[in-house]
Amino acid sequence: MTMLAPPAARVTALPAASRERGRSIVWMALPALVMFLAFGLVPLLGALALSFTTWDNISPIRYTGLTSWKAALSDPGLPHALGVTFEIMILSWLAQTPISILIGVFLAARKRYRGVLAVFYFVPLLLSSAAISITFKALLDPNFGIGSGLGISALNQDWLGDSTLAIGVLIFVVSWQFVPFHSLIYQNAVRQIPDALYEASQIDGAGRVRQFFSITLPQIKYTIITSSTLMVVGSLTFFDLIFVLTAGGPGDATRTLALEMYQKGFMANLMGPASCIAVILVLVGVVLAQLLRRLGGRGDESQMEGA
Amino acid sequence: MKRRDLLGLSVGAGAAAALAACGSSGPSNGGGGNTAGAATYWGLSGPPSEPLRRAAIDRFNAANPDTRIDALYFQNDAYKQKIKTSLGAGEGPSMVFNWGGGGLKTYVEAGQVDDLTDWFAQNAAVKDKIIPASFGAATVNGKIYARPVESMSPIVLFYNKKLFDQIGAQPPQTYGEILDLVPKFNAKGIAPFSLAGQSRWTNMMWVEFLLDRTAGSEVFDRVFAGEANAWSDPAVLNTLTKIQDLVRADGFIKGFSSITADSNADQALLYTGKAAMLLHGSWSYGIQKATGGDFVPSGALGYMNFPPVDGGKGDSSNVVGNPGLYLSISSKATDAQKDVAKKFFSTTLAEDAEFASWVGAGYVPVLKGTDAQFAAAPNADFIKFVSGTVSQAKVFAQSWDQALSPTAAENLLDNIAKLFQLQVSPQQWVDSMNGVIGK
Numbered sequence: 001m002t003m004l005a006p007p008a009a010r011v012t013a014l015p016a017a018s019r020e021r022g023r024s025i026v027w028m029a030l031p032a033l034v035m036f037l038a039f040g041l042v043p044l045l046g047a048l049a050l051s052f053t054t055w056d057n058i059s060p061i062r063y064t065g066l067t068s069w070k071a072a073l074s075d076p077g078l079p080h081a082l083g084v085t086f087e088i089m090i091l092s093w094l095a096q097t098p099i100s101i102l103i104g105v106f107l108a109a110r111k112r113y114r115g116v117l118a119v120f121y122f123v124p125l126l127l128s129s130a131a132i133s134i135t136f137k138a139l140l141d142p143n144f145g146i147g148s149g150l151g152i153s154a155l156n157q158d159w160l161g162d163s164t165l166a167i168g169v170l171i172f173v174v175s176w177q178f179v180p181f182h183s184l185i186y187q188n189a190v191r192q193i194p195d196a197l198y199e200a201s202q203i204d205g206a207g208r209v210r211q212f213f214s215i216t217l218p219q220i221k222y223t224i225i226t227s228s229t230l231m232v233v234g235s236l237t238f239f240d241l242i243f244v245l246t247a248g249g250p251g252d253a254t255r256t257l258a259l260e261m262y263q264k265g266f267m268a269n270l271m272g273p274a275s276c277i278a279v280i281l282v283l284v285g286v287v288l289a290q291l292l293r294r295l296g297g298r299g300d301e302s303q304m305e306g307a
Numbered sequence: 308m309k310r311r312d313l314l315g316l317s318v319g320a321g322a323a324a325a326l327a328a329c330g331s332s333g334p335s336n337g338g339g340g341n342t343a344g345a346a347t348y349w350g351l352s353g354p355p356s357e358p359l360r361r362a363a364i365d366r367f368n369a370a371n372p373d374t375r376i377d378a379l380y381f382q383n384d385a386y387k388q389k390i391k392t393s394l395g396a397g398e399g400p401s402m403v404f405n406w407g408g409g410g411l412k413t414y415v416e417a418g419q420v421d422d423l424t425d426w427f428a429q430n431a432a433v434k435d436k437i438i439p440a441s442f443g444a445a446t447v448n449g450k451i452y453a454r455p456v457e458s459m460s461p462i463v464l465f466y467n468k469k470l471f472d473q474i475g476a477q478p479p480q481t482y483g484e485i486l487d488l489v490p491k492f493n494a495k496g497i498a499p500f501s502l503a504g505q506s507r508w509t510n511m512m513w514v515e516f517l518l519d520r521t522a523g524s525e526v527f528d529r530v531f532a533g534e535a536n537a538w539s540d541p542a543v544l545n546t547l548t549k550i551q552d553l554v555r556a557d558g559f560i561k562g563f564s565s566i567t568a569d570s571n572a573d574q575a576l577l578y579t580g581k582a583a584m585l586l587h588g589s590w591s592y593g594i595q596k597a598t599g600g601d602f603v604p605s606g607a608l609g610y611m612n613f614p615p616v617d618g619g620k621g622d623s624s625n626v627v628g629n630p631g632l633y634l635s636i637s638s639k640a641t642d643a644q645k646d647v648a649k650k651f652f653s654t655t656l657a658e659d660a661e662f663a664s665w666v667g668a669g670y671v672p673v674l675k676g677t678d679a680q681f682a683a684a685p686n687a688d689f690i691k692f693v694s695g696t697v698s699q700a701k702v703f704a705q706s707w708d709q710a711l712s713p714t715a716a717e718n719l720l721d722n723i724a725k726l727f728q729l730q731v732s733p734q735q736w737v738d739s740m741n742g743v744i745g746k
Contacts, residue, residue, distance in 0.1 A: 269717075
């Protein structure tokens, strides 16, 4: 999920003079299209095809109709994994969005000390999920971690071994990793807001808080939708972080759809049901993305109304 | 916006789907059944065993200049992934390293590995040197499909002698004594048992031993044979209840369900004095020796076979663990490659140098050794203990997760993790496990 979608810059009627440019834009879409076909569509169709087969990774693939689907859908692990996935999705959205917006707004002001702070804020973005997970796992170790190391008993919890705490830790680590990314999006969005809006409101006597709720938030509406889409769809595919931190445990307390898919496919050698879960993941993602888009309105109204 | 959303989404979802569909095909160098002449071998990386494997291959290549073995080394988990996908794609090595049991059976059923029964019959000298118990996991439907190699690793009950001195207790002779020790250690702020619960197979060792001591090895044999409702034996409920009682009595260290065996944290808890006992594979000896500082050299590490359960029917000499590691021959290999592999099979570990190198590193080879060979080793006491335990054992049962098919094993590990987490009751466990017998 490294796709960055800036607020929609809508192109109205293309002037005749720039028809030449229009053609080159088609060419520019080609690399993305090729990547999408090769790494998006083809594997997707492959998974769809595999979901109607029975395959243990080694033997020849056998077409078995709906057998795998029946197995996948009747498995009590599936609703559980769906529940955990949505729990993590909703909680991480709730945790990340307000923080990201506030940091984004804070960093949008062109002050030098904020620029310095921004550099520090963005450091987690540079680290790989696996490295982050291993570090946090070591820090949170119940016997050799930071709690027992510093002798602070409040920190000495069974962070990853208790079902409720483990979910909380995952939300925290996910937020720690991705808040910088979303702050970056919001920072840019806030910088796009015309100063005239703020100046006019100041003359009308609006304070900082009023400005934030009446100007900043409505103006970054589309950015919130974009960022939320990335968060929601991204949280569907969280794998590395959870796999390293808890491996879906304790028990199956943090086993999301992605982990369930991996476990079925590569550990239990049930590629058919694992592919069904993959297809379900895609469907859930498409539906959620569409819902979020609807939430944002038709998308053809002006963001600059009244400006 | 619309197309961007969909594009971004599809790439993410597509990547997830790709994970499911393709797996890691990886580079094909070193693999492939069509590189004429040179046989290929994939082994596990990491000290202390990788250098011993390398040396064995090098010696073979030096002694047989007209043939060649090309070796590649992978980390344990990465190898388990890679071998499955590459065998499926027909790009596996000519010698297939495996753990025998259920995993080997899936290779056999997919027609991926050769039947070696005739070869062993023709090369009785090779077969006679190998410890008979090692052949169990190499045999599928009465035929031998793998050559036992390297070492065998029973599960051992390790304990910290210093901590026993501290509370003035003796190592437990029965399971009842273990239960008596639990409150004594807890009162001193010492965890009775270390356990790497996140790794799951570590929890499984407890179920294996307790069930064996309670009812003997026959109960699991019936599960293995695919008998319907084989888990419904009352001894299973009894065992599972014992385990949950031990969890509730704080028998295992706080936070055990987030500890992994890969990081050796469970072993560190033993030698740093935070936990008094640990049930782990005999390979742990070498790790504790390498990382525990003065702990092993000072003689503070104690070890014993799992004690009997009071009133239990199982033979207390029985052990569980890995009765060996295995090499099979890929059916996709060329005849020339198969010949090289068989030549390697007839010499590996039988050479004194290779045998001594494994013993020296604290392993017990799958070949019949003499006490004289063991006595000369730097870890003689431990090696003698392990080889003695194995040779006296009535039954050396293979670890369940390796004996069963990967599908059944995954289900087993999943349920065992939930059992230790108190997420399922013993009865729910039995019902769930009965549902996947024979799969």
